[in-house]
Amino acid sequence: MPLTPLHQEFVLHFGEMGSRWGINRTVGQIYALLFISSEPLNAETITDALGISRSNTSMGLKELQGWNLVRLKHLPGDRRDYFTTPDDLWEIVRTLVAERKKREIDPTLTKLRELELQGPAGDDYAEARIAELREMIEMMTGFYAEMERLETERLVKLMTLGGRIAGLIDKATGLFPTLTKRN
Numbered sequence: 001m002p003l004t005p006l007h008q009e010f011v012l013h014f015g016e017m018g019s020r021w022g023i024n025r026t027v028g029q030i031y032a033l034l035f036i037s038s039e040p041l042n043a044e045t046i047t048d049a050l051g052i053s054r055s056n057t058s059m060g061l062k063e064l065q066g067w068n069l070v071r072l073k074h075l076p077g078d079r080r081d082y083f084t085t086p087d088d089l090w091e092i093v094r095t096l097v098a099e100r101k102k103r104e105i106d107p108t109l110t111k112l113r114e115l116e117l118q119g120p121a122g123d124d125y126a127e128a129r130i131a132e133l134r135e136m137i138e139m140m141t142g143f144y145a146e147m148e149r150l151e152t153e154r155l156v157k158l159m160t161l162g163g164r165i166a167g168l169i170d171k172a173t174g175l176f177p178t179l180t181k182r183n
Helices: 004-022 026-036 044-052 053-066 089-117 124-149 154-159 164-174
Strands: 071-074 080-084
Touching: 026 053, 026 071, 044 053, 044 080, 080 154, 089 124, 089 154, 154 164
Parallel strands: none
Antiparallel strands: 071 080
8 A cells, every 4th residue: 555645644644752741753654554544454454555564554553443543344255353542532532531531630630648647757849749639630630521521512612612712711800790609
């Protein structure tokens, strides 16, 4: 499967971005190729298109499956496994956010709670900063949980409101100053 210049540029960019997102270059390239392919691809096609080893393809596909970012498909009359990405971009974004939360935020929150449960350590400043960080992360995860429950259409509407929401908050703060906490 020869890649068009558009495909090549997109795949190379995702490979470069992969390392910034915490995945290796090859995994980013595999995902990018699957994302822009109109048909599901098998491992052999991916290997040939990207010029990578079969073992790299296999490991990359397993990692992407672990992140719930690719789907396994079977085609009638073909015993090979084929892979594709979800068509719904919002489903992909929601999956990415959920997986990052599970892998990065949740363990950090657990550790912060454990540190606080250990009791006073004699370092008031560090203890206060840990508590402050835990509270902020809990607030963020609470907000995330509320946003996660929204249907996609409502979430899109909320996001398109953008700065107007901040303006409403500013107006509400001016009308009800006791509702906001001031430092």
